[in-house]
Amino acid sequence: MERLFKGNTWLSKFKLWVLYGFIAFIIAITIAVFGIITYTSDSSKNNSRRVFESSLWNTLQLQIQSYRFLNYLIALKDSDYPLNGNAFFEYDLLMSRVDLLRQGDVGSLIRTFEGGRTTRLLNIINGELELLSFNLSKIESGDTSYLPDLIERIQRIEDQINEFVTLVNKGSNEFISNQHQALQKNLDHIQLLSMALLACLLCLCFFTIKGLTELKNVIRRNEELQLDIQAVNEDKAHLLSFVNQEIRSPINAILGTAKTLNCATSKSDIEVLSKHIDESGHQLLQTIEMLSDLALIDAKQLTLNPTTECLQKSIEDCLAIFEPQMTRKNLQSILYIDPLLPKDISLDFIRTKEIIVALLQNAITHTPSGSISLQIRPSALSAPQIPLATDTKDIRVLQIALRDTGLGMPSELQQNLRVNPSLPMQKEGPLPSKVGLSLALCHKLVYLMQGEMHFSCAPQKGCEFWVDIPFYVPNDCPSTKQLNFQCQDQTQALIIETDIHLAKIISLQLTAFNIDAVISKDGSLQEYKNYDMVILGNTPRFERDGNDALQQWKTKSCPILSYHPQAVNNPEYQIIPLHFPLTQTQLEPLIAGLFSSQKTASQETSSKAHKND
Numbered sequence: 001m002e003r004l005f006k007g008n009t010w011l012s013k014f015k016l017w018v019l020y021g022f023i024a025f026i027i028a029i030t031i032a033v034f035g036i037i038t039y040t041s042d043s044s045k046n047n048s049r050r051v052f053e054s055s056l057w058n059t060l061q062l063q064i065q066s067y068r069f070l071n072y073l074i075a076l077k078d079s080d081y082p083l084n085g086n087a088f089f090e091y092d093l094l095m096s097r098v099d100l101l102r103q104g105d106v107g108s109l110i111r112t113f114e115g116g117r118t119t120r121l122l123n124i125i126n127g128e129l130e131l132l133s134f135n136l137s138k139i140e141s142g143d144t145s146y147l148p149d150l151i152e153r154i155q156r157i158e159d160q161i162n163e164f165v166t167l168v169n170k171g172s173n174e175f176i177s178n179q180h181q182a183l184q185k186n187l188d189h190i191q192l193l194s195m196a197l198l199a200c201l202l203c204l205c206f207f208t209i210k211g212l213t214e215l216k217n218v219i220r221r222n223e224e225l226q227l228d229i230q231a232v233n234e235d236k237a238h239l240l241s242f243v244n245q246e247i248r249s250p251i252n253a254i255l256g257t258a259k260t261l262n263c264a265t266s267k268s269d270i271e272v273l274s275k276h277i278d279e280s281g282h283q284l285l286q287t288i289e290m291l292s293d294l295a296l297i298d299a300k301q302l303t304l305n306p307t308t309e310c311l312q313k314s315i316e317d318c319l320a321i322f323e324p325q326m327t328r329k330n331l332q333s334i335l336y337i338d339p340l341l342p343k344d345i346s347l348d349f350i351r352t353k354e355i356i357v358a359l360l361q362n363a364i365t366h367t368p369s370g371s372i373s374l375q376i377r378p379s380a381l382s383a384p385q386i387p388l389a390t391d392t393k394d395i396r397v398l399q400i401a402l403r404d405t406g407l408g409m410p411s412e413l414q415q416n417l418r419v420n421p422s423l424p425m426q427k428e429g430p431l432p433s434k435v436g437l438s439l440a441l442c443h444k445l446v447y448l449m450q451g452e453m454h455f456s457c458a459p460q461k462g463c464e465f466w467v468d469i470p471f472y473v474p475n476d477c478p479s480t481k482q483l484n485f486q487c488q489d490q491t492q493a494l495i496i497e498t499d500i501h502l503a504k505i506i507s508l509q510l511t512a513f514n515i516d517a518v519i520s521k522d523g524s525l526q527e528y529k530n531y532d533m534v535i536l537g538n539t540p541r542f543e544r545d546g547n548d549a550l551q552q553w554k555t556k557s558c559p560i561l562s563y564h565p566q567a568v569n570n571p572e573y574q575i576i577p578l579h580f581p582l583t584q585t586q587l588e589p590l591i592a593g594l595f596s597s598q599k600t601a602s603q604e605t606s607s608k609a610h611k612n613d
Contacts, residue, residue, distance in 0.1 A: 022207070026200045029193055055106045059168040062097040062125075066161050069094045070154045073147060076139075083140050091129075091136055098126050113171025121164040128157045286357065290441045293354065294432065297444050304348040304449060306389050308474050312337050312585065314349050315376055318356045319581045325364055326580065331372055332538075332563070333581040334505045338377035339484060339512045346392050346472035351445050352400075358442035359402045359465050366463065367406030371502040375401040379468045384450045392472035397451075403464040403501060408457040413439075417455070421447045442467075484584065485592040486514045492530055495519045497537035506535060509584050513591050533594065536562035536575070559594050 069090050076083075101110060101122055110118050132153060135146040296302035319335055326333050356374070363372050379397035386395065409417075416434040421444075429447070432440040446453040451469040493515050497503035500519070507517035518531065522539055562568055563578040576590060 022200070022204065026197065026204060029197045029200065032193055055101070055109050055168060056172055058097060058100045058106060059165050062094075062101060063161055063165050065094045065097050066154065066158065070151065070158075073139075073151050073154070076144075076147065078144075081142050081144075085140065087136055087140055091132065095126075095129060098122065098129065102126070109175070110168060110171070113167060113175075118164060118167045118171065121160055121167065125157055125160050125164065128153065128160075286354075287437070290354065290437050293351075294437075294441055294444070297441075297448060302448065304351060306346045306348050306472060308344055308346045308391070309349050310343060311341060311345050311376065312343070314353070315356070315374070316581075316583055316585060318353050319360070319374060319583075321357065322360050322364060323581060326372065329364065329367070330369060331364065331367060331580075332370070332499070332502060333372045334374070334502060334509075335581055335583045336373070336375045336377075336505050336508045336512075337584060338375075340378050341376065341398060342473060342477050344474060344477060345398075346389055346474050347469070348449065351449065352469065355442050355445055355467060355469075356400060356402075358438035359400070359467070361438050362409075362436070363402060363404040363406065363463070366409055367404040370405030370462070371499050372404045373402070373501060373505045375399075375403075375505070375508075377401065381452065381468050384470055386450060386470070389472045391475050393475050393477070394473040395470055396473060397468050397470050400467040400469065401464065402467075403462065405462040405499065405501065408459045408461060408463055414455075414457055417443065419443070420452075484512055484588055485596070487532075487591065487595045489514065491515045491532050491595065493517045493533040493535060494531045495535045495537065496539050497521070497535075498539055499537070502537065506537075506582070509582075509587055510535075510591075512584060513588070515591070532558055533591075534558060534560045535578075536560055536564050536567050538564065561590065 072087070072090050100106060110122070132150060135150040135153070138146040139150065293302060315335060315337060319333060322333075360372070360374070377399050379399035381397045381399075383395040383397050388395065413435055416430050417439060419430050421429055429444045430440050434440075435443070443453060446467055446469065449469050451467060453465070453467050455463060455465045457463040491514060493510050495503045495506050495510075495517050497506070497519065498521050500521075503519045507519065510517045515533070559576060560567075560573070561576045561578050563580065563582065567573070567575050568577040578590075579586065
């Protein structure tokens with residue numbers, strides 16, 4: 001914005017800062033107005049009124065009940081004996097009024113009246129009444145000789161009760177008067193701030209109209225400059241076309257893309273072409289590495305070099321290589337790494353990367369639309385009997401499971417891939433000419449690393465590969481697994497997704513954060529009452545009535561995470577966006593930000609409970 005208004009325009013840099021300050025001033029006034037309104041209408045005011053009314057009512061009840069108790073004693077006759085606890089019942093009613101005036105919010109309010117004089121009177125009244133219990137017990141037993149003394153004692157405290165009632169009435173009137181004055185003061189402040197806000201808004205309208213006029217002039221000048229730039233780009237394109245015709249190279253595809261990049265004018269086109277060049281370069285390097293490794297495997301000269309690295313980061317880096325390809329085909333990719341696996345493992349990550357790359361490339365080729373999931377989890381197979389690597393203490397087996405929702409592999413390719421070199425009659429792996437370079441190398445690497453490879457395919461339903469690979473546990477690996485952020489128990493999430501397999505992998509990711517997930521295809525919430533989070537994916541309901549669905553989920557007062565483009569780009573709702581490939585690394589900070597305060601409050605409550613115990 002500042003670049004548009006540079007030069008000798010009405011809105012100079014100084015005036016821009018003045019305008020920004022003016023807008024900030026308007027925002028501050030608005031916040032002050034709503035803050036005072038909120039304070040004035042706060043529920044604590046209603047609570048103060050309730051306590052005030054209760055204090056008056058309980059005071060009058062004390063006076064009335066003392067008269068009732070006195071009249072009851074005076075009206076006693078010989079025929080009323082034995083009393084059977086009736087006198088104590090009347091006495092308890094009187095003492096209950098005293099207790100109501102001494103405890104809770106009512107007692108706190110009364111203690112502020114008349115500098116604490118009401119408290120002293122109430123203590124005197126309470127003390128005198130407690131002394132009556134001895135005489136009252138004698139009367140209950142039938143000894144009427146104590147009745148005159150009891151009546152006399154009650155009559156003596158009538159003056160204190162009357163004085164107490166007078167002081168409470170006086171203090172209550174002063175209290176309610178102060179409340180009305182404070183309320184009126186707040187209303188006056190609101191009126192003044194509202195007038196100031198109205199004046200500021202009028203000034204802002206003037207600045208806005210003036211600024212839009214200058215903006216229109218700047219846009220017109222920019223259009224003229226754009227025409228000049230377009231003419232220069234056309235000349236540049238003609239020159240590059242001539243150069244392109246003269247250049248010949250074995251990597252013509254990459255060079256042709258580079259020339260097209262030079263002709264591009266928009267930033268988005270430049271980014272797309274740059275990614276394409278980078279992708280093509282990586283594919284070329286991968287092909288060279290695959291051919292080299294195949295030759296070394298056939299010559300039995302390929303050696304495995306295990307290194308200790310972070311498992312999660314390495315797998316996510318592999319998946320990120322194919323993000324451009326999957327984005328172009330609108331494939332939804334997801335990664336789940338089981339928390340039971342160690343964070344750092346010792347493995348030949350270069351060869352493992354080649355295996356994962358081969359499986360991903362095959363899945364992308366046979367999946368025109370849908371989803372691709374990659375799971376890394378502990379395997380049920382026993383670890384092979386191989387020597388331990390340096391600085392390691394144990395050997396375990398992990399399983400790489402990759403599943404797609406594509407068309408499935410041709411039956412001929414499946415037949416050629418069903419080769420197990422570990423069997424006596426099958427010593428050689430599949431030929432690259434039959435199954436492709438990537439799958440051939442993947443198959444040979446798996447069995448070279450003393451693992452196993454299995455798969456299943458169904459027409460129009462996709463394929464799933466299981467690859468079991470042994471790995472080493474480093475010496476410095478902790479004995480107990482360091483868990484990710486954990487939510488409170490009974491935290492629930494609703495997953496709205498028609499792709500059941502994709503929804504199940506998301507539920508596994510949430511389980512790692514101690515979140516129970518419920519899967520729904522259409523997003524109906526009538527049978528799902530208790531949930532703390534909604535993950536909105538692909539659902540036909542959103543395609544039909546997206547705004548109504550979002551409004552329904554919004555009224556449940558829970559955060560909504562979504563990778564649905566229409567939901568993420570909807571400006572009326574605050575949707576937390578998710579991006580593919582969807583990983584636990586992406587979800588963890590979002591979930592921690594949503595539930596960390598709730599967990600902290602629960603821990604504090606638990607700590608207080610332990611202290612009390």
